[in-house]
Amino acid sequence: MSDESVQCQFYDQGERLPDQLPESPFGIFQAWFDQAWKERLTPNANAMILSTIHDDGMADSRVVLCKRIDHDPPNPGSVVFYTNYTGDKGRQLDANPFVSACFHWDHYERQVRIRGPVIKTTEAESDAYFASRQLESRLGSWMSDQSQPIESRDALLEKVAGVMDKLGLDAAALMNNQENIEIPRPPHWGGYRIHAQSVELWAGGVGRIHDRARWNRNLTKDGDGYTYGPWSSTRLQP
Numbered sequence: 001m002s003d004e005s006v007q008c009q010f011y012d013q014g015e016r017l018p019d020q021l022p023e024s025p026f027g028i029f030q031a032w033f034d035q036a037w038k039e040r041l042t043p044n045a046n047a048m049i050l051s052t053i054h055d056d057g058m059a060d061s062r063v064v065l066c067k068r069i070d071h072d073p074p075n076p077g078s079v080v081f082y083t084n085y086t087g088d089k090g091r092q093l094d095a096n097p098f099v100s101a102c103f104h105w106d107h108y109e110r111q112v113r114i115r116g117p118v119i120k121t122t123e124a125e126s127d128a129y130f131a132s133r134q135l136e137s138r139l140g141s142w143m144s145d146q147s148q149p150i151e152s153r154d155a156l157l158e159k160v161a162g163v164m165d166k167l168g169l170d171a172a173a174l175m176n177n178q179e180n181i182e183i184p185r186p187p188h189w190g191g192y193r194i195h196a197q198s199v200e201l202w203a204g205g206v207g208r209i210h211d212r213a214r215w216n217r218n219l220t221k222d223g224d225g226y227t228y229g230p231w232s233s234t235r236l237q238p
Contacts, residue, residue, distance in 0.1 A: 015109065015203040017211045021233040025199040025215040026071050032110050033069060033103070041107045050081065051100040052092040060092060066103070067129060067191070074225060075193060077217075079114065080121060082129060082191045087146030093118055099194055109204025114196045119224065121191030130185035138183040139169065195219055195226050200236070210238035 022028065036045040044065060051061040068080035079101070083089060093099070097119070103112040120126075130138060142163045143156075150156050164170065167183060197219050203211040214236055218229035 014205045015211065016205075017201060017203060017213050017235075021213050021215075021235070024071075024077065024231050025201055025213075025233070026069070026077050026196075028201055029112050029199065030069055030071065032105065032108070032112065033066075036105045036108065042105075045105070047103075048079075048081070049102045049104075050089070051102075052089050053096045053098075054088075054092060055095060060088060062089065066101075070193075075195070076228060077196045077199075077231075079194050079196070080125070080191050081194075082126070082189070084141070084144070084146035084189050085120075086188045090146075093192065101194060111200075111202035113200040113202070114194060114198070116195045116197035117219065117226070118192045118194050119226075121193050123190075126190035127185050129191060130189070135181060135183070138185075139163070139167070141189045142167065142183070142186050195228075205238065208238060212236040212238055 017028070033046070036042075039045075044063075046066045047063050048066050049061050050064045051059050054060045064081045064083060066079050066081055070076060070078045070080075098117050099115070101114045103110075105111070130141070133141075143160050150159075169181065169183075196217075198214065198216050200212060200214045205211055212235065213233055215231045215233045217231045219226045220229075
């Protein structure tokens with residue numbers, strides 16, 4: 001075997017994307033996501049970094065949790081997260097409804113990057129997910145005017161007590177996590193769906209000779225959603 005062949009084999013170790021790239025990136029993305037969630041090597045295996053544009057033109061990034069991945073119509077190739085609509089990210093999305101999101105599973109040396117427009121999920125979707133949350137998380141959604149200043153931690157805790165009184169709750173009920181407690185979804189809280197226009201899959205390689213590929217498609221606004229063109233793909237140098 002030639003020295004050149006040995007060198008090529010050395011750098012070709014590690015995970016690889018298929019030689020024939022699939023029509024859509026979402027099959028591989030879903031498999032990576034499912035493995036990370038099943039093995040749970042980090043507490044929040046569904047975490048993604050979400051970047052929006054501030055009104056000063058600079059990017060803002062924070063970690064949010066991906067709660068849904070859709071492959072099929074009516075929203076093929078999309079992901080969903082939930083948040084406060086009136087916080088910084090919500091205001092930024094109202095002004096500029098486009099985002100970049102990044103999943104990074106360090107243990108597996110895998111990364112997924114997504115770019116595209118966002119639209120709020122339906123009221124029914126937001127209600128259904130809100131009802132599935134833990135009791136204290138549902139209550140917490142009422143308590144915070146997200147991203148707004150507050151004078152002290154004590155003042156925040158006073159707000160907590162005030163909201164509990166308003167909703168007719170007490171600490172004992174919360175500690176016992178009583179299932180019969182109903183907390184409605186606040187109007188300022190709900191979901192966003194990212195409609196992927198560009199997806200990049202990244203698999204780590206020896207000597208930083210990573211395997212990368214990018215998929216792009218055209219999206220056309222159609223009422224409260226989008227119509228989707230076919231994916232096109234290309235490999236990228238690391």
